[in-house]
Amino acid sequence: DSGVTQTPKHLITATGQRVTLRCSPRSGDLSVYWYQQSLDQGLQFLIQYYNGEERAKGNILERFSAQQFPDLHSELNLSSLELGDSALYFCASSVARTIPDTQYFGPGTRLTVL
């Protein structure tokens, strides 16, 4: 067990709705990364936070936002959901004292938009 936890495991919602995905990093890890895994796009980097601050942005839509809290857990907010947002969303964490660093992944949240 890598120690990264994500909730919920599954989420089913309707188009136009807003959801929040939660991630708790491994103890001692300062950096959190969010990735989206879909059948057509594969695994895509969305955003990275380090010790509460945004560090890098990838292919993240404007309808999506994230934050990292003082206790280092992170939330990914997805709004105005579309059918194409259905995917597996992974969170990963790393110590990030040196770059590059090994990332450890959580079990993912499977989002289904109907």
Next chain:
Amino acid sequence: AQRVTQPEKLLSVFKGAPVELKCNYSYSGSPELFWYVQYSRQRLQLLLRHISRESIKGFTADLNKGETSFHLKKPFAQEEDSAMYYCALSVSAGNTGKLIFGQGTTLQVKP
């Protein structure tokens, strides 16, 4: 451009046969490469990282900067090796460590 290419979507071998999963990358900086494995849509697990030069579950990978490749090899495949394998490149520019993934290769080991 930063890119990782895994040319094979599916690789099917018999148990005991050698396996080579191909990975090519494009990156102007100094590459840091990883192999991750994913069993049945579970979480990604680190298989190996090129700088550690470890052999995990019998798998090895050598970074070839001339050919910009990081192929994953195993001399004798086992049925439990059946999974999805992702090659990933860590981008350190901008003080990030974000991973760029290849499209993945499904390894199917037949009995």
